[in-house]
Amino acid sequence: MLEAIEGVFIVAQTPFDDRQDIDLPSVDTLVDFYARHGANGLTVLGVSGEAGKLTGEEALAVAGRYIARAGTMPVIVGVSSTNLAHLSRLTNAVMDAGAAGVMIAPAPGIRTDEDLFRYFETVFAAIGDVPVVLQDFPFATNVGMSVPAILELVKRHPQIQVLKEEDLPSLNKITRLRQAGGRRIAILTGNNAMYLPLELERGIDGPMAGFSYPEMLSGVFRLHRAGDIQAANDLFDRYLPLLRYEAMGFWGVAARKEAMRRRGALAHATMRQPGPALTADDHLEIDRLIARVETRLAEAA
Template sequence: MNVEEAKKSLRGSIAPIITPFHDDESLDLDTLKSLIDWHIQSGSHGISVTGTTGEPSSLTLKERERVMETAIKAVDKRVPIVPGTGSTNHQESLHLTKLAQEMGADAAMVIVPYYNKPSQHALYKHFKLIADSVDIPLIIYNIPGRTAVNLEVKTLARLNEDCPNIIGVKESNKDFEHINRVLLNCGRDFLLYSGIELLCYPMLAIGGAGYISATANVLPSKVAEVYNAWDSGNVEEALKLHYELMPLNDVLFKDTNPAPLKAALGMMGKINPKLRLPMDLPAESLQKEIRSVLADYGLVEKIGSEVK
């Protein structure tokens, strides 16, 4: 997919899928394939793997490669696929991004390096070298709450100007003023995605291309419908769905993502809810709250006052 095709196609709800594990913590690739089929059947507009929700920092390099390869083959060009290829290690980011291109991904999502706290100058060099090494469209992933550094709008605008294949940014950034200035400085055709659930609808209102929302793991059809309603001009329906999703969004982020997600998907019978340490399932009290909210959405059965 070239840049122009990507700018037309990479819109809507791009679902960032969890990485399923067996009890022995090995990859459960069959379940990953099943989840991808479910998402596509449910109306997700695109698929992403090995982003934050996919626990990439808990995977070995070879495991990340296997998840990417499995997902790209499972999607089979039915919708766009955008694997996360970034790392705190520059050479690893280069390797994974090149590999995503070789495997046939439609674009790659490259996170701002975490833990290192690089300067804006260093961030520019990091992303510029990755962009220059591939032809595949790139989406930068800015999530300062996890990386401890914010990619400033000025740096992003410079990258956009100097790297034609950097086509957008996923902003997991609660600073909505910053987000508005992204489109002001990068242009209205720059693809802006929300990575904050409560900003998915507001992001569309200012000209965003869509969102990469973890909540899509649990309710993919409803999350996709927000974009469909907005895109068809049904603003009232999009706004109604935005508020309808808020209780689910809230409970899924009462602990660190993807722990509540995996607990929820386990309750729904979609996965074995296994995480790798240092991540773990939420406390039992939160799991009960998650069950209650899922029951309110009809995602698990409620019998009387008990949720099963």
Template structure:
């Protein structure tokens, strides 16, 4: 495994004026490393990538590599629905020193499976970095089929991992059986981590690890140590957290939770809006009840 078992889709801290809050970026990176994160995914959806400029993404890549200092690997979110733009950003990310790139399924323009194959192949072949393919039909509106994923893993050598967020466990089993040996599958869904691991995933690209990193790391380690009951008990205990972090548009709930933990501020960029007072009260109660401090 190139990237470890616990990967975190990192938020992008903002100031009250909507600029990137660089001191808080440092705080978040340190917080994640200290709480068990093996690799950090920068400028993904949780990092509010749709509202980050090209230049901001590059600055985040460079800054994160420098701050992590080899203590955690840095995976750059360079995918988009524009193949040429993804190629350019991927090449620049490689120059910035990242350890890998994550390419999301193109959204909005709804390509065919052949179009998806050609997109990922083209971007992957533009870099020598390991590539993680990210399937999330709930956001992209297009599902990357098992057949296409299998084809990509067998025909494009530097596609080395998959972040799978469809929630389709039957298709996941088919993928595990047919993919190229050595390609690592990561759950993209905190709430389904144990089911994904039981089928053949190696770990997770997590959102909740911002606030429960140690618990999620313990859950994964218990599973692979054969302590399945312990692992499942942790998964079930964290159910309210999974729900709370997505009670409204992400990453607003997560950023507010981290503000309560004094890791960053709650500020988000439009079209995401901060939590209302009722939602804030719910998050306060949730963290208190779960003894997350």
């Protein structure tokens, strides 16, 4: 069960080779890289994991490889789809493979609370008693979920055990959710962890985000949990220029993959098309930003 989870759930990349085919051996090196740098769990087939570019068979292959390599580390699989049959089939398959749960966002096109409630009634009728992360990400879905609507969904559906909160601005929404009472669920936050120290102050249970230096995410979380708020903020600040650079949508994911390739986490930085390709100028910027991070870490040491 996921209600009590906390810590860093890394949003894992989907690796492709230089022909844009799935690179399953790099899944293994990615899992080892994330674990070595403090991940408590993984989230695969998310938006920045390029899930929308995979076939159903590829999605299952990637998720299955992550689950197998992760061992006892929990893996949450994104299954959001406008095709309910696909959502249900993928959910059943990944849960059979050993996933800890699935992540589901409301389908685009939902406009009212009544639409929202009806949609999730249909989803849970299809997938049954599966632990679910409810993803609140209107930037990607164009569906806004108010605090009362989220609380009602949590009340109606005990399968919802985690909220991934990445509506902006996130801070007051987190506070309202935490102060509302009712059944407590874990809250993890995304948005590339751009607001992580502040969100931890508001009561989240950890980040569900990707970054080419996941040790920053785990380090900030540990320091904050230990009560050393100043040190947590100082550590966050050392990485902020590169973190901000990676926050530019799918272009930022391309930069993240390149940084992780340089760190040996995956063999290729390929983005499956359609998608951005880095230029020579981009590579020079990444050079400078990584050097800046390394300099600030050395100065702090």
